[in-house]
Amino acid sequence: MRSNSTSVTVSAPIMEKSTAFSSSKRFEVMAKFLHQRLQQSKWLEEYHENMYFGTANLGAFVRRPDGSYAKTTQNPAVLKAVETISATVAFTMSCDSVSVLMETLEKDQTEVPFMDGTSLLIAPSVTDVINNGMYAHQGHMSVLCKREHFILICASSPPELLAQATALEAHLVGEIWGQPIMAPPAPAYNPVDFVPRSNSVPNVNMMPVSFGDHPDLSLHPSVQRNMSVGDASHMTRPTSAYVQPMYQTHQNNQGFQNFQFGQPQQQQLMPPQRRPSTDVYGHSRSVSNTTINYFSKAAAKELASSTSMPVLPMPIHKMSRRSSMADPFAQHKMSTVDSLSAMNSRRMNSVADYAARKMSTIDPFHKSESSKGPSRSQSVSGPDRRKSTSGHNRSSSAGAGGAMRQSSTTSIGSVPEDEVPEMAQFPRRPSMAKARNSSVSSTYMGGYRGSVSHDIEKMVQFVERAMELEEEGPEDEVRQRDMPRVFLLEHACCVAIAGGLVCVLQVWCAAKLMQQWRLDGGCLRWALLATIPFFAAFSMFFMVVIAGSFFQIFGPLGFMQKNTVYYSSKAPKFTEHDGEELPHITIQMPVYKEGLKGVIVPTITSVLKAVNYYQAHGGTATIMVADDGMQLITEELQEARKVFYELHNIAWVARPKQCTTPGPDFFLRKGKFKKASNLNYALHFSGRVEDEFLEQLEKRAKEQLCTVEDLSVEDEEELLEVARQIVEETDNGRTWSAGDVRIGEFILLIDSDTQVPETCLLAGALELMESPEVAIIQHSSGVMNMTGNPFENGIHYFTDLVYTSISHTVGAGDVAPFVGHNAFLRWKAIQSIAFEEDGRTKFWSENHVSEDFDVALRLQMQHFYVRMAGYHNNEFKEGVSLTIYDELARWEKYAYGCNELIFNPLIYWPTRGLFTPLFLRFLGSNIKITSKFTILAYIGTYYAIGVGFPLSLLNYFLAGWEFQLDQYYQTSWHIFVGLCIVYSILSPIAFAMLRYRMGQATYIEALCTCAKWMPLFILFFGGLSFHICKALTCHFLSINIEWTTTAKELEKTGFKIGLDRVVRDFWHMYVVMIPIAAMMVYLALYAPRGYMIRDFTVIVPLANAVGCHALLPFVLGLF
Template sequence: MDGAKSRLSPGDLQEMVQMTSKEKKRASTGDNSIQSMGMQSIQITTPGRQSLMPGQSAFSRPVSVHGSSNNSRHSRVSMALRTDVIAEGIWQEQLRRQWASYTPFEGIVIKRSRGEFVCAPAIIKNHRDNLYDMVTQLNVTAALTLRTSTIESIIRALSSASELSYMPFADGRKLQVLPRLTDLPKCHKHHFAALIIEPPLLVVWDDDDKKILARAAQLEDDIVKNIWGDSDGYDEDEDEKGSPEVTVDELDPTQLEAAQEHRPTRLTSSIMVGLTLALSIACLGLGWRLLAMQTTVDGSFTRLALVAVAPLTIFISLFLFLSIVTDVFQVAGPVSSILQNSKNYSGKPPVRLQRSAGDLPHVTIQMPVYKEGLRPVIKPTVLSLKAAISTYEMQGGTANIFINDDGMQLISERDADARREFYEEHSIGWVARPRNNPNAEAPEIPFIRRGRFKKASNMNYGLRFSNRIEQRLADVQRPTGWGQDAENVAYSRAMREVLDEDAGRTWADGNVRIGDYILLIDSDTRVPADCLLDAVSEMDQSPEVAILQYSSGVMNVTDSFFEKGVTWFTNLIYTAITFSVAQGDIPPFVGHNAVLRWSAIQDAASYECKDDGFEKFWSESHVSEDFDMALRLQTSGYSLRFAAYTKGGFKEGVSLTVYDELARWEKYAYGVNELIFHPFRFWIVRGPFTPLFRRFIFSDIKFFRKITILGYIGTYYAIGISWVLSLANYFLTGWIFPVLDQYYLDSFAVYFSIIIVFPLAGNFALAVLRYRIGEQTFLSALLNNFKWVPLFSIFLGGLSLHISKALLCHFFELDIQWGATSKEVERCNFIEEIPKIAKSFWGTFVYCFVMTALMICGYFVFPRDWRITDFVSIYPLAAVTASHFALPVLLNPALMKFTF
């Protein structure tokens, strides 16, 4: 085993085989040379109760796994030389580590391109049904053998247990055991390894040939530690002090699954909401007191009409008062609930299910994509998912990836071929719907991609396609002895029938069946390697939970100050959500990094679309389809849960530019408005409020939770109306302030209150909270919070016009569209950015110039008696104007770098 102790890092391998200039000249003569390079990942078919292996895609082309640009003969020759030398280098390292000998069963096989493999030593290619043939059928990027005395001893012990099909690890994983090497093509590919009884081998494979040695070494260490333990030679009997004895009551799997964890209902949030309403009513009462006093003095009851706006006042100011109370509780309230479990919150992982292999729930990972880059965006996400699937399969579960590709039929043929090739190699099921073509001429059939934000209709199309296949499979007669191979044939036939029915409009391939649970992610997501078992365990133990939303960290792709600022703000939001939900507040559903119960979606969220008559699940008439889904599920009796025990293991991308972040806020504002209000022209016929909002108000959702939702919704209207109120305040306080009712609170006083509550008290309370729960030291958290105050003072101060635009577009049914958020960095210099800003923000700049001219004229040009010179009149409007002007300029890294 001495050879197994040595390790060869990717850097060592690159250094060992890197070409020198002289070696490059001798490459044509066969001189050993290599250059470190990336390889595509493997094709994996996930076995299990719903996993399938349909036939080869009709859309795939033989594109090189190294990229479609390597089409010239010189590139192909160079690629072949490099792959040959990589294989030879790894084989020599196997020998050096004493992992192999010169038997025809041992060696390394690397995929050069689609359908083309190389191996070392060359002898293994000459033996039929041995390693080369089996890896070729397995269709992986790189695979090697590992044969040591320890491995052989383990395999001999396993061969005596005839019914043992896996080797268990202490952490609950199970490594598959195959009787013969010829069984390798039908193995669990997401295990990335298999023990072979005959010949006695450990076969290891990987998505990347540069990582294959590290994976094999780690697996060897795991196997050895699993047998010998982690003992470092220390004898516990020699410890004079001894060790405390811990008694553990073990439960068998049946008892463990029957045990129900007690999850208490937290009441702290209801107390916080009660104090919020008390504070709001008290402030409102003080205003009414002033109205009564003035009425007593002058006898005029006209001003009492202001009482009618009290509901609107409470609605807009609710979030402010809720923030005040939350700040107090974050500083001095209970925080232990953040690390505990409650009815709608999970601060620690659940008790894991303990079932036999293949009996764990099947998970479908659904990922809608559009025109994101395959290599920089989609591929890293898929590799992250495959690591999670590998862990779950080794724990006994099954999973599949289901991509709803809305860009496949829009991008170039070359890019579409690359996507199909990638999906096939990674055993990804995918569906691509037709392009938007409402006015198609014969023989084409019109097709409409419904919705302002196409994500919902994209997912609906994919789910409906899957259901159509299921309907055909439901009619299949399954006699005794029906196996997975027969199921695969039936599935392939059902998919062909559905595709033929669509007459080529739908493109699809792979396993698109839906499992018991759906893990919904975005195209720029990273997931923890060991997350699926916890997710299905929690959902299985809580059948009333329809959505398990995970807290997310942030995955940065640039070093720009704007992305870092949005990262800080996103982390702030998730910290605030974690605290609120842990105290008993309603969990949110943000539309990604969440596990959905498929049966609950079918039961409570399905509806028949009035436009085309199809069954659908996600609302295509709402921009905020996630908020709509959460409301429909909760009003139907299901509950949501928020999980924070992954400690940021789930990661999401954030807005890379100010354009994307503004679009996100506009979309949210439009979404909440369409959930609550009808457009103005329907108010007389249907009333102002939508049926969904009325259903929410009269539902069984706890009253205090309704208040927090209304407080969140009210923030968009408060932001949207701020520029209007600042302008009105400019004239009211500048011209008629002496005769204004004392009930009126000027904008400067409101501005001062907001500064105290949010940037000052809010950031201080957040720093205290993070210190109390052990995330950061108090000083570092405080400094980090206040570092971003200038950026978000500008951003939030410059939102008003954009939010009001979104609200008015819905009220007046004006067309407004949002595309997918950019996932990749766009390099843009100063000269290119100026016209882009002018085109996107011309209306904002017009407003800023007009307001600036107004304030200048009001100070110098207006008649003397009409001039507005008071600071409290000018400052609020000046602050709003300056923020709107600075937002697209100062918060634009491409502009601030001043590059040409």
């Protein structure tokens, strides 16, 4: 007779190196390791259709001894749920099977039944899990949260967590497929007659586990057994009633106490009867009684003296202390940077492969043997690795006592030597045959295949040490952070050539005046010399393009791979900052009336990935939204935004709506472009809250007769909320806000339609730490396509062209620009250029449309640097203009901003002079001369475009009616031909060669791409002059003009809608263009002799300008 009591002896997990690392590092590393394993298993997939879902909800949790959690997620509600359950480990599961399951759920469905009789509970949200204890049972739980769109899985150890997830996913897929499938490896042995199963997790039984001060990172051998789903009759619905086991102890041969499960008492409540283990395929069998050597001595004694099952300790939250008032976020930080978290992806993969090999139950070299005596599957130390080939005959085999079941062998010794792949990355062992005989198994997991030695710890240490040596490099090699950043002169040479060409051109024109003066002696023509400064400014950028094109084709490109004063091509190395504390970063994002689902949610989701990554490496970061549309949208949308911000722990500030009526509600949103005043209001509010918070801390410290540093974290959080409410009351409730609105040491400024790389916060913080002289790090950006329409694709290409060209010039030694977003700002540097206006401290100029250009100039005049970074390979993504109307408004805004930086309005010329004080300070500043030249060339571009149409019209009459012109005068035809050659031929060829040399595309491909978009550029820039001229004129004449934010989502379009907008927005342009076109036809065909203008070289420049202006709205904006 075979006993129904299955007997398996399991040795206790030994952790020899448990004291080698600090507790904080151990739990942080474990959380990150679990997160990576879960990502590799595709259990942390995003679901963008739900506004409550995002990266902030997804992650892993590992409980520390003090009850707090090492986590890789930012959702406070999920953390609260895990704390309420008091699980040792947990994670949020979201995958394709969950997404498909969500689509099939009914509105009031409370559980998902599975084919084996088990079920998965459903909760409306995580909040219901927190408030309802029915979901938790001794720390084990699985529940589907509908609103967050994930399954919350909690367990008491990492192996059990992964086993629950694999079993649950198998059941979900089987439910979708319509029939049971072979489940992945899962625990085969558990004292199921005595220990309750995990609530709502099918086919997973929880083992009694001891819980100490450190997580059990070892993997129990029972986890390495297969679980068959072929016959699920032995499965039952989970029940809360279970039989209390009777523990008996005896001494094993090692002297440790073992625990023996005896028979339950008859008077106790019995669970539903299960089939005996001899009838359950996949369970190991033995003739001996069940013994488990799973606990340490201390735990064994405690358990032997106890009358109840071991339970999870409740979390104990210790009172953290504020470490320093200099850093208001110090209590949220780790003490130092975790050196273990600096492991690169290869090192983490090696550790992940090691864990995968220990958990693997797959033997690719398995061969069945039917007549070789007892197999390894019958041994207590060898898992049963047979496939379910006799699942359908189980009843008969069970009746026969399992005599017909074949045994299997997993020993690698039975595998031919030529079929066993060896690991080249490990050192050769003395005897390969002996090593293979001592090998535990052969695995194929995570892309790795090979024999696994029993001495796996030494092998992993060898690989990790090799990787550390590879990262560190030779001992005599200088660290990257200590290498001096060189000051390159390539750009200076290019600017010198461009400046020389400008001088040559103007001197040649002046030589013409000299020649004519020597012929006729007329001195009046010398008045034309007054035009030299203007036309020199117009031609500066033209000459820079010519010189730069030759440098792009023939010049060096090695500087693109170096870190220089103004350019960073290599990211800082995290390993060089081991032990340094990472600063707090505030991600600031101004928003207006953008859509929550289409714009804000994707941006926040992207940012939260970077926040998680930064926090996983020891830093802290918060998001603060300057919401300028909160008080302007409907109440429903307001509530949706507030809920979304609260769900993701986002701070926000919303200023009052504009009211010009005198009274208590009077408020002006200053500025032609409201971004600067919005940022100023948020920063000013943040400063007031910080000041009030410090006062509240002092008061509380006096009340408790202690120092501010002795106050607890709970006190600080409470006082921060009190301070924010006091400041709101000071504003009479007109300012709306929530969350921690304080500013960190660094600021990442982004737009509402932005995607950021996951590692950007860590890289930006390290570079600013290495370079205290840098105030702004501007990142090169790519484009995030929203609609994919032809116009957006064309602007996409133009934006890539601009950023590539800027990266080339900055890498060659030019000063980096600041474009107002996707940039890291040093908060102390921004504070150094603050000024008082209207009774408030302001940082951004509200009197300039180009507030970013103004800030960059003021910072450089304060001896700070603006640097550009290209090491993220354009992974920063920004939205571009979706319509021609937004793009024209953007160019008008830039032109207006540049003009107000240089010139005062005409009305102030008598009192203030022509030039602004800022421009005069810029000319006299210590900014290098070549950078001043390029800045002036860039500004001069807008003037050159703006005067293009008026000068073409003037040239039409002067040259067409053959006025007596001096040779100094250059006709529009000459300029038109020069522009066509440079911008339509030379520049595309040079840019295609630059892309080819940088490895972005083949030369033919790059050249074809340039040619494809050339018609669009000709039409757009040909029709741009009138709009730039309008913006410049409005500033000179003090005519009020304002712009709203660029549309982030495509609005309704169509022929009628497009025609209505063309008429509404461009009627004033057609009032000018239509008469000019009619005049040209009349002068060419019907004018009296002497007034006719038929010269081809006179007509073409003006006809091109009029035609492009007239066609631009219809061709690019009608549909």
